[in-house]
Amino acid sequence: MQTVKVDLGERSYDIVIDAGILSGIGERMKEFRFSPKTAIVSNPTVFKLYGDAVMNSIRNAGFECFSVIIPDGEIYKNYNQTYQILTEFLKNKLDRNSCVIALGGxxxxxxTGFAASIYMRGIHFIQVPTTLLSQVDSSVGGKTGVNHESGKNMIGTFYQPKLVWIDIDTLKTLPKRELLCGIAEIIKYGVIWDEELFESLEKNRDAILTLDADRLTHIIKRSCGIKAEVVSKDERESGLRAILNYGHTVGHAVETGTGYSKFLHGEAVAIGMHIEARLSEITGLMDTKQVSEIKALIDSYGLPSELPEGLNADNLIPHMMLDKKTEAGEMKFILPEKIGTVSIRKGINIEDITKALSKGR
Ligand SMILES: NC(=O)c1ccc[n+]([C@@H]2O[C@H](COP(=O)([O-])OP(=O)(O)OC[C@H]3O[C@@H](n4cnc5c(N)ncnc54)[C@H](O)[C@@H]3O)[C@@H](O)[C@H]2O)c1
Incomplete structure (x- = not known):
């Protein structure tokens, strides 16, 4: 069993990673002295696969446990569903010392984190992430929230879980395309922070794609470790945490520009990482060879690295100007200097951005 600590003073917590640990969660929960009544929030896809294992484990540890199942899909990450979840919490009388478990991607x-953060001004919650993306990214760091019709993740809180419990065996049922979205985020950690992780993704590609337990545990642990370190230094994104957005300025524009229908988030980020590396080259920050290495790694996992037909500077830049990261009309980019090191840059001229979005087309 591997443990990564997220160091945030009294809000610190462990990320536990291993194969086959789902049914151990109840035992681990005992040490927190939560109220007996707990809830699992999940969707039908994940609950059918893993709901019994988690529910039985929690009940065997002496808790009373009920489930709240919401429909599967990003469109259900909204305020109405949050309200339904809160209604179930109230109906089932969760109290201020109760814990809720998020079982899913x-x-x-x-x-679930958002609902937990506002129910009775905040109750405990545990993340049991079941997609690679959620294991290496969204379950760690305490950003919770839902979408509004005017934008993604527009309503939310910073609210840390009590524990993140990662069973890598859950990845065996994950569709390959979803797995690759998690790989894109791991490539991101390699580029922004850790050349060794980047090389490990190159060297061990086949083992990773066939879900070799040791290799997977290594890259998940390292990714969580990087996110934990960054979040510990800058929990509320006043500076350093922005580096986690590498690939996301262009990535979000690609998602918006294609109506959220052509690419999954990780795929759009993969394209974004390549284009932002190209921008780095154009502005003289990184050499051509390293940009090619980033593109080659993205391509080798079967992720997209180029803009699709129809997307270009003309239609992407307006979306980038509306990005949450744009301040006073100035776009913010996370630009790699070499693999393992990035810097946060503003004030890049529009011609260079246009060139980066055009090269290769
Ligand atoms: N809070 C953060 O810091 C943060 C960071 C990155 C992304 N996000 C958010 O995460 C969301 C995307 O998460 P995601 O990529 O995990 O998508 P997701 O939660 O939609 O899961 C993808 C699909 O996989 C299914 N699934 C999940 N686990 C499975 C398993 N083990 N076996 C089979 N199917 C399984 C789900 O039911 C779903 O259909 C977005 O809403 C994004 O905004 C948040």
Missing amino acids: GVIGDI
């Missing part, structure tokens, strides 16, 4: 984690 990032959608379930984000909405």
